[in-house]
Amino acid sequence: QTVVTQEPSFSVSPGGTVTLTCGLSSGSVSTSYYPTWYQQTPGQAPRTLIYSTNTRSSGVPDRFSGSILGNKAALTITGAQADDESDYYCVLYMGSGISVFGGGTSLTVL
Amino acid sequence: EVQLVQSGAEVKKPGESLKISCKGSGYSFTSYWIGWVRQMPGKGLEWMGIIYPGDSDIRYSPSFQGQVTISADKSISTAYLQWSSLKASDTAMYYCARLPGGAYSGFDYWGQGTLVTVSS
Numbered sequence: 302q303t304v305v306t307q308e309p310s311f312s313v314s315p316g317g318t319v320t321l322t323c324g325l326s327s328g329s330v331s332t333s334y335y336p337t338w339y340q341q342t343p344g345q346a347p348r349t350l351i352y353s354t355n356t357r358s359s360g361v362p363d364r365f366s367g368s369i370l371g372n373k374a375a376l377t378i379t380g381a382q383a384d385d386e387s388d389y390y391c392v393l394y395m396g397s398g399i400s401v402f403g404g405g406t407s408l409t410v411l
Numbered sequence: 412e413v414q415l416v417q418s419g420a421e422v423k424k425p426g427e428s429l430k431i432s433c434k435g436s437g438y439s440f441t442s443y444w445i446g447w448v449r450q451m452p453g454k455g456l457e458w459m460g461i462i463y464p465g466d467s468d469i470r471y472s473p474s475f476q477g478q479v480t481i482s483a484d485k486s487i488s489t490a491y492l493q494w495s496s497l498k499a500s501d502t503a504m505y506y507c508a509r510l511p512g513g514a515y516s517g518f519d520y521w522g523q524g525t526l527v528t529v530s531s
Contacts, residue, residue, distance in 0.1 A: 302473060337517025339456070346506055346524050347448075347456065352517040359519075390456050398461060398470030398514035402448075405455040 303327060305393050307403035313381045313410055321406045322373040323391030329372035334393040336374035338367060341388045341405075350389075351376060378408075386410045413437040415445075415507055415522035422528045423497050430493035431525045433507030440488035441465040444510035446518060447481060447492045451503045459505075461514060462490060470514060497529045 304326035313319035323336055330336060338351040349358040351367035354374065364379045374393070378385055391403045418432040433445065446461040460471040464483040471481070483490040490507055505525050508518035 335515045335517065339518075341456070346521045347508075347518075348521075349517060349519050352511075352519070388455075392458065392517055394515040398468075399472060400458050400515075400517075401472070402456045402458050 303395065303401065305391065305401045305403035307389075307391060307406045309404065310407045310409070313378070313385075313408065315381060315383060315410055317381050318377065318379045319381060319408065320370070321376045321378075321389055321391075321408070322370065323375070323393065323403050324373040325393070330369065330374045330393060332369060334374070334395075336367065336369075337392045338365075338374075338376045339390045339392070340385075341390065342386075347390065381410050383410050413509065413520045415509060415520055417505075417507060417522040417525045420526040420528070422530070424531055425497055425499055425529055427497050427529075428493070428495050429497055429527065430491050431505060431527065433490045433492075433522050435488045435490070435509065438509075441485050444514055444516075445483065445490040446508050446510060447479075447490075448506040448508060448518075449475075449503045450506070450524075451500075456506075459492070461510065463514075464488075464490065497527075499529050499531075501527060502529045503527060 306324045339347040341347045355367040390405045444461045447459040449457040459475045462469045464485045480493045507522040509520045510516045511519040
């Protein structure tokens with residue numbers, strides 16, 4: 302089975318910009334994988350940030366943006382804030398109605 | 412307002428059966444796929460499978476095929492996740508979530524989660 306890869310952890314300074322990526326163990330990510338990004342803080346249900354590569358979910362501030370960078374999907378956070386400290390997960394659509402989560406990235410803002 | 416309300420926490424013994432639920436409201440339940448996601452303690456999210464309540468089309472992740480059963484009762488706008496024989500390794504938080512588009516789309520609205528604990 303194809304593995305969806307994410308950086309296990311990342312750090313960003315308050316006010317800084319960070320780009321998290323979502324790749325494949327084999328092959329390149331394209332818009333055909335409909336990359337979706339979720340944010341999860343401890344003890345809470347996930348929150349949808351971005352779907353279909355670059356469409357922000359309702360209520361998500363525009364400092365969160367999605368794109369394809371090279372052969373990966375990317376989530377960029379500009380002007381990082383303390384409450385952006387969370388786990389971030391991507392999901393890629395593999396076809397036949399099946400999707401796969403990446404392992405998640407733990408983002409620290411310090 | 413779209414809402415997904417899940418059933419309460421469960422404590423079960425290995426070998427027991429279990430069915431947890433996810434009730435949708437505020438939208439046309441039969442027109443959107445509903446999915447289930449597992450999160451084991453201290454671990455990441457895992458995509459389990461989805462169901463289209465309109466015609467009960469179901470898609471399972473290969474990792475969960477044969478391990479769980481996904482179903483829905485459209486008459487009461489409720490989706491289900493069930494086990495016939497629980498194992499300790501089924502201990503996890505389980506979330507349901509709605510897909511706003513086709514099966515390819517990500518989830519938009521999430522339930523609050525159901526904690527399942529399996530212990531002898």
